[in-house]
Amino acid sequence: MATSTLPATKPASRSSIGLKLLMAATGLIFVGYVLLHAYGNLMVLGGADTFNAYAHHLRTFGEPMLPYGGLLWIVRIVLLVSLVLHAYSAITLWGRANSARSTRYAVKKNVGSTLASRTMRYGGLALLLFVVFHILHLTTHTIHPQGEQPTPYANVVNSFDKWWLVLIYVCAVLALAFHLFHGVWSAAQTLGLTSTAASRARAKLVAHFVGALVATAFLIPPLAILFGIVE
């Protein structure tokens, strides 16, 4: 076989590691966001006044330096840019991985990896679909099985007294937890923070803790509403 003398084509920023760094950095932005979002959701346990005040406060946050709803729009723009970059790098690397093995094995065992790690791409696509549904449901109210509601609290409570809507959200939260189990540790590894066995074990522990924490915090409000603890 002849040795290829072709010059390397990709600069470091667009190398597979550069794309992974992009995915890790934007992923950590999402982790920060879901932690805050999950915390905010718990306000529903405080009753109508607490939750409605929280929803109102989100929009007046930073006034008068920011316009009404200014913070929300800043967060939305940051999230949208992160989403585009996260998905772009994921899809580019997915494509490269596919062309790196165009002939599959007849028999292949996965013995050294977790199910969470092998389902990142499909889980990510599922989460993307859910995010679209979630925005159409509780942000724009385009989909409103709960009917037109006067307050954010009524909107949430009258949504999650429907078992099938709770089921969709529970599935999405479990998919998110699964994505975080691998994603948080993977981000640490990609950023090069896990160069010893101890730091690797620590990163995995943190990933499991973050995944479990986010899942628990997200699951409490809809389940509490479904079972009538919050009315």
Place this chain on the structure above:
Amino acid sequence: MKLTLKIWRQDGPRARGELKTYAVDDISEDMSFLEMLDVLNERLNAKGEEPIAFDSDCREGICGMCGLMISGEAHGPEKTTTCQLHMRSFRDGETITVEPWRADAFPIIRDLVVDRSAFDRIIQAGGFISVNTGAAPEANAAPVPKPHADRAFMAAECIGCGACVAACPNASGMLFMGAKVTHLGELPQGQPERAKRVQAMVATHDGAGFGGCTNIGECSHACPKGIPLDVISQLNSDLRKSASGRF
């Protein structure tokens, strides 16, 4: 032992390949996997059939030539190379599928033999240190702290067999490259070229058609030398820091 073998047969790089089934008996469980294939080849020869082409060299687990995908696991079910895998690791009557490493960066030459020279090109791109020729330098001139020496030796255990690429769902060569970057990066002699090394190796790796890493860990599990995932973190860290050159 009696075995049913499904072995990938392919006449040449561009030929269409297929899995062919061979029944073998009278196999001793003390044979290595390669000796079992030798026996099969002798019988094929005696029948006037074309023997199965596979790679092997040292047959003592240190050269990295003999990679085979055995029933879906690189180098088979034990943590060792194919030459050091013995038939006692299999059950009597078992069906074993034998395939070559599957990666577009490792094109098949014939049957189970693949061209792993993409690894050589990665080494040519940066897996070296430059030293002036002449008298050997005084041995104690560049002291190496024990933990650094140990880690360099651990990474230097890599024999470049390609099991990491074979086991990786993305056919990524990051464990191999991480081992080289860690090995040289731990030593004082590796420092002057550290930034250039990681950039050139990563660019060559990507250019050769290997996939990216998703940190799932199949590579490390398949590695006959047990190179840990730490080295990929080191590789990522070195690439991230290579822009500033401050490691």
